[in-house]
Amino acid sequence: MVSDTSQILVDTATRLFEEQFTAKQRVAAESGQWLDTQWQAVEDMGLPLALVPEEAGGFGLPLVEALDLIRLAGAFAVPLPLAETMLANRILASAGLELPGGPLTLAPVRPDDRLTLSRRDGGWLLSGTAHRVPWGRVAATVVLARCEDPGDDAGQDGQSFAALVPAGQADTAPDVNLAKEPRDSLRFETLLPAESVAPSPGIAPAELHALGAAVRSIAMAGALGRVLAMTTAYANERSQFGRPIGKFQAIQQHLAVLAGQAAAARAAGDIAAEAVAQGGALLPIAAAKLRCGEAAGVAAAIAHQVHGAMGFTHEHSLHFFTKRLWSWRDEFGGEGEWGRLIGREVGRAGADGLWPLVTAA
């Protein structure tokens, strides 16, 4: 059962998203515009702090319920780094760093990118390149890095540090995903003051990858719910041969499959949220990302089939969701990467360990 506070928050956020994000804003964002008014509205509501503890300005909601806001943002294709900022604030708060306000992003997001911190003149030097950083060009970046000379104040694994890098401090090569959301390469050779860096207890760069996978899973669940609703509505509105196309059994069967995929993704998103809330176990997050990614492909194909040529236009809103799904399924690891991870773990568990692995996950 969700708490009352959470229900109020969800209702208010829904209203806000409905008001602030229409096709107009999404088109503006696609053309590269930063939606400052909308960001302010989101920030005024306190949403970027939803995942931080109450003492740090959060709502004090159970983590699972706070993560549901990311699903909601997915359902509205919110063209802002909301999920990234929520996660980044959480990492800053857990490292005891100050929360700067404004949009934040995270780096590295790719498992093979390495960022390092070394001590320099009483402060720190951050170096390395992070590829495809969401909204890297506009947001301050919360970096997780390995420290070459950790000293006494080392993080949990002795080496993981969190650092806050103000926007504009990296050499930036802009790029975008299929939905034209910024995915920029940031090259750091950046001096940071001592107070911007702290050991990161609990979260190492590898875990950042999994956390990212979890929030993308949750967002995909939201987008898939929206795609189902849009497609069902279209099937009831569009008439051919004298009746709504939704009366044709072939279309009904397509929509039933779409509903199954959306339901599976929703459950997978819930699994991911619970895993994050309980400390970030890898196996359920991997399963969630894989399942949502697969659902995204099947569902988007059906949605476009049912929408006909209209859904293939830029004018119709379906693509805001399907392009995000086609991008998000490969961000923070696609089905192949996570499938291999699970498959290797199953291999280690062995045939007779498979079922215990499933029930323990």
Place this chain on the structure above:
Amino acid sequence: MDLIAFPPPPDTDVEALRAEVRAFLAEELATRRPQDRSRSWSGFDAEFSRKVGQRGWIGMTWPKRYGGHERSALERYVVLEEMLAAGAPVAAHWFADRQSGPLLLKVGTEEQRRSILPRITAGECFFCIGMSEPDSGSDLAAVRTRAVPVDGGFVVNGTKLWTTYAHHADYMILFCRTGGPDERHGGTSQFLVDLKTPGITIRPIADLAGEHHFNEVVFEDVFLPATSLLGQLGDGWNQVVGELAFERSGPERFLSSFTLLVELVRALGPSPSDHAAAAVGRLTAHLLVLRRLSRSVAGMLQMGENPALQASLVKDLGAIFEQEIPDIARQLVDAEPSQQSTRDFSAVLAHTILNVPSFSLRGGTREILRGIIARGLGLR
């Protein structure tokens, strides 16, 4: 309503029970071969069912006064899924535990409950489901078997088809016509039929592999006492529809091919290739999500809700999963399917290939389930 939101399953601590069931199964099934395990919930063993009953694992959620154990739906779920994952032969008690018993609890008379439920929970009384007929499959409301009121009861004539394990069962829950020919849903009722009643003939039907589990059951002037009417006269349709939510969302709707997945993992060994790891990882991810969905429906049933639509979603997704396991397994391991093979993988693959077609037929076909889902979406 948010049709695709599945509430989190209740957070019941079941690990002690799980360990108990695992220990029981490890001992009871120590010598059961993988190919027998792959029969899943079609495996029939009356002796095994009696032992399960002695453990208190049949009718777990039913009131104690009827021999039940008043445990939660999630505890029952744990027992079911552990049995299926181990390939235990559960068919003898399965139908009564899953649907006939709950039906008796819901609509049965006190006399019917007292005389039958305790025997079910003891693992000594088995049921079969008499719904389908030669001319009535998906269109269940088209049944022709008819019960005509006579002095002191009813006389039944007609033929039931595909009745699983009728030849081992003590009772059938019979769904048939009792009203006029022009009434569709209204004119049907359910009966509790003792299969030893004179006039009932049970004939075997071999499945495509030559195995006998389902039957044709012919009723010729069969007299049923008035006390065998189950629920209200004319209420058969509503009662049957209520049964279906129980029938469609359980772990048997995605674990029927699980033994093959286990043997696939065994055949691939501890360090599978990248390709094999990705395929097995994908199946495992699907399994985690299906299990979550199915446990969520169990939770809804426990709360007294009617998750008919959600149950259809689970069964549809579950059948896809069960049916794709053999296709994926055979691409990862070089082996011909053979029921005679001494190689477990080949034997289990053979059995699974020969059975998967039924997974999207029994309990409501894929197309019918999708029709129910479409109706839930507001398209029909």
